Amino acid sequence: MSMKKEEVVIFGAGLVGSLLSIYMVKAGFRVTVYEKRSDPRKTNLYAGRSINLALSIRGIRALETVGLSEDLKKMVIPMKGRRMHDVEGNLTFQPYGKEGQYINSISRGGLNERLVMRAEELGVSVLFDHKCVEVDLDNTRATIQGDGQLFDIEADVMFGADGAFSAMRQSFLKQDRFSYEQYYIEHGYKELSIPPATNGDFAIAPDGLHIWPRGNFMLIALPNLDKSFTCTLFFPFEGDPSFQSIQNAQDIDQFFKKYFPDTLDLIPDLIDQYTSNPTSSLVTVRCYPWVKERCMMLGDASHAIVPFYGQGMNSGFEDCYLFDELARSHGYDWGTVLGAFQKTRKKDADAIADLALKNFVEMRDHVADERFLVQKKVEALLHELYPQEWTPQYTMVTFSHAPYSEAWNRGNLQHKVIQPFLTQDVINNPETIDHEGVINALRSVL
Numbered sequence: 292m293s294m295k296k297e298e299v300v301i302f303g304a305g306l307v308g309s310l311l312s313i314y315m316v317k318a319g320f321r322v323t324v325y326e327k328r329s330d331p332r333k334t335n336l337y338a339g340r341s342i343n344l345a346l347s348i349r350g351i352r353a354l355e356t357v358g359l360s361e362d363l364k365k366m367v368i369p370m371k372g373r374r375m376h377d378v379e380g381n382l383t384f385q386p387y388g389k390e391g392q393y394i395n396s397i398s399r400g401g402l403n404e405r406l407v408m409r410a411e412e413l414g415v416s417v418l419f420d421h422k423c424v425e426v427d428l429d430n431t432r433a434t435i436q437g438d439g440q441l442f443d444i445e446a447d448v449m450f451g452a453d454g455a456f457s458a459m460r461q462s463f464l465k466q467d468r469f470s471y472e473q474y475y476i477e478h479g480y481k482e483l484s485i486p487p488a489t490n491g492d493f494a495i496a497p498d499g500l501h502i503w504p505r506g507n508f509m510l511i512a513l514p515n516l517d518k519s520f521t522c523t524l525f526f527p528f529e530g531d532p533s534f535q536s537i538q539n540a541q542d543i544d545q546f547f548k549k550y551f552p553d554t555l556d557l558i559p560d561l562i563d564q565y566t567s568n569p570t571s572s573l574v575t576v577r578c579y580p581w582v583k584e585r586c587m588m589l590g591d592a593s594h595a596i597v598p599f600y601g602q603g604m605n606s607g608f609e610d611c612y613l614f615d616e617l618a619r620s621h622g623y624d625w626g627t628v629l630g631a632f633q634k635t636r637k638k639d640a641d642a643i644a645d646l647a648l649k650n651f652v653e654m655r656d657h658v659a660d661e662r663f664l665v666q667k668k669v670e671a672l673l674h675e676l677y678p679q680e681w682t683p684q685y686t687m688v689t690f691s692h693a694p695y696s697e698a699w700n701r702g703n704l705q706h707k708v709i710q711p712f713l714t715q716d717v718i719n720n721p722e723t724i725d726h727e728g729v730i731n732a733l734r735s736v737l
């Protein structure tokens with residue numbers, strides 16, 4: 292049964308809303324997107340700062356499905372592994388996966404603009420400076436503020452892709468039996484920028500994601516096409532050291548000299564940047580249901596996560612891909628599709644939220660730990676020897692389309708199974724791992 296030319300409304304022309312609008316217009320619907328911000332092509336939304344994200348295969352598949360492969364090729368910088376900086380400035384490299392596996396640095400603003408442009412080319416009407424104020428979930432109506440006035444709209448189906456502080460979710464909050472949790476970690480973040488070197492090239496190697504792990508906090512850097520890097524300092528709000536304890540130019544200078552000495556030459560205007568760039572918080576949002584009648588939330592609106600697995604956007608893009616696949620298989624019968632989607636997807640949204648929280652500890656602390664590094668090596672070896680039976684959790688999340696919940700369960704089980712085999716001898720010489728023993732132990736608990 293086809294219901295083509297029905298009216299689809301989407302709130303939010305961010306990464307997920309604009310991609311969803313492309314899927315919907317390609318499926319033959321009339322699509323209108325209401326976006327609270329001004330058109331980034333006409334304003335300087337990012338104020339000259341390039342902010343980048345790690346894009347991996349879940350996101351790539353969703354973008355390629357709507358014909359964006361060629362655009363992507365021109366927009367990404369491959370990152371093959373972690374480039375770790377210790378306090379003395381020594382560098383080590385940890386590959387993310389096997390030869391040929393990498394994640395990609397991409398500009399948030401550049402990708403968002405490309406998606407909006409593609410949506411418009413296909414006939415989507417994107418209304419900037421139009422804010423969703425409230426949604427009448429039972430009647431698929433909403434109140435919009437735009438052009439200096441409030442007005443009501445209606446549609447056959449409405450999607451809330453309006454991010455971690457979703458207006459549609461506010462309307463869900465007024466419903467009976469709507470469960471909701473928001474959880475702020477103790478850390479916030481601040482972005483800084485490493486300009487290109489004086490010869491115009493990248494100042495540090497662009498083929499990896501740079502990390503300065505320092506126990507309770509860390510600095511990371513991802514490359515941009517203009518040969519700069521965007522750094523992010525993930526740092527506690529309170530305590531010593533913290534955003535609170537660093538108050539003036541001298542504190543900033545001393546802190547960076549002590550913990551990140553090799554960045555001082557890379558960021559010449561460090562003090563200016565540190566003082567003028569904002570400090571932002573990091574939230575995890577879990578809620579359920581995501582659907583009421585013909586209204587549904589997706590992306591950060593229904594499952595915002597901390598950024599440490601580089602999967603927030605990827606999971607939102609995967610939402611679009613999986614939702615469209617399901618919708619197609621049900622002939623876009625919204626009455627069935629919306630409910631079916633939330634039922635299958637919720638456990639995966641919960642799993643990636645947990646994985647992201649767990650990966651923060653791994654990135655800022657464990658990556659500098661010998662036992663952890665040996666485990667990584669041994670797991671890579673097991674994956675090579677038994678590719679069907681052993682896949683490292685990071686590989687399942689980043690380089691596969693396996694449901695996140697499967698990656699969470701299987702990865703945790705593998706972690707438990709391998710511990711007794713990581714003896715001091717194996718730590719000294721990872722090649723000596725009893726790989727048959729590990730695989731048999733795994734088989735016995737499956």
Ligand SMILES: Cc1cc2nc3c(=O)[nH]c(=O)nc-3n(C[C@H](O)[C@H](O)[C@H](O)COP(=O)(O)OP(=O)(O)OC[C@H]3O[C@@H](n4cnc5c(N)ncnc54)[C@H](O)[C@@H]3O)c2cc1C
Pocket residue numbers: 302303304305306307308325326327328343344345346421422423424452453454455456457458480523589590591592596598600601602603604605606607
């Ligand atoms: C520091 C940081 C680093 C990250 N790094 C990565 C990474 O490396 N890889 C990755 O995959 N993910 C990453 N993420 C996560 C990623 O940014 C989000 O998951 C992604 O942006 C979610 O997309 P979205 O479209 O759901 O929400 P958003 O991108 O937040 O877009 C929501 C849109 O809705 C609009 N809006 C809000 N309210 C209204 C309203 N009332 N009416 C109309 N419009 C409205 C907003 O203006 C916005 O344009 C990172 C996040 C942070 C904070």
